[in-house]
Amino acid sequence: MKPIIGIVGRCGLTVSDQVNNIRVPDKYRMCIIASGGVPLGIMPPQMVEYEDSKPSELPKLTDEEKEILTRQLDLCDGILFPGGLKRFEYDIFILDYALKRDIPILGICLGMQILTMIDSDGNQILNLGKIESDIKHDSYDVEQVHEVNISKDSKLYEIMGKDSFVVNSRHRMMITDPATFKVYGTSRDGVIEVIERHDKKFAIGVQWHPEMLALKDEDQMKIFKSFVKACCKE
Secondary structure, eight states: OOOEEEEEOEEEEETTTTEEEEEOOHHHHHHHHHTTOEEEEEOOOSSSOGGGOOGGGSOOOOHHHHHHHHHHHTTOSEEEEOOOSOOOHHHHHHHHHHHHTTOOEEEETHHHHHHTSBOTTSOBOOOEEEOOSSSOSEETTOSOOEEEEEOTTSHHHHHHSOSEEEEOEEOSEEESOOTTSEEEEEOTTOOEEEEEOTTSSSEEEESSOGGGTTTTOHHHHHHHHHHHHHHSOO
């Protein structure tokens, strides 16, 4: 049976009619399907307009709201944390839930940054800094921006069979401390591009956007295929 992959919903704005929405970018959906998984959007539980909200000003999740998330997560064999602009308490709840139950996780861009927001004691932390580099990491319309070098003892090297490759880059912030994860890849300016935990079934974060490349780049698709495979029930 194909595994169900929960994709965490991100807030956004439909520009044409100025309507707030919770969305799953289409490339993630297609990559999961192409890799043999069943995509399922995970909806945040609070009765707020997330796009118009400041995360730090929202009330804490109630027990009822946590139960809404839990019922969704219990349907999932794996969790994909996608890119985006804002991170909320529901992201941290989902991450903590997945790590404690060893549910396979893949974090992309903002999603990778979210993976570092829980320390070894289970406390929420923020390990981000602004990038200062000669590499233009916020090149939103460019497919090939910089090279990533990865360690040969990484899970990603095992997946891709390469210790370097060129990626896109669509972010302005960087991880300053991987928290409970370990760094396994960087760009030449030292920006952290790959983090992993090897004590989990599958727990990888990448800073670039492989979903934008994977449908025509088999090496990048291998990331999704390996993730989905790890989510299959034995």
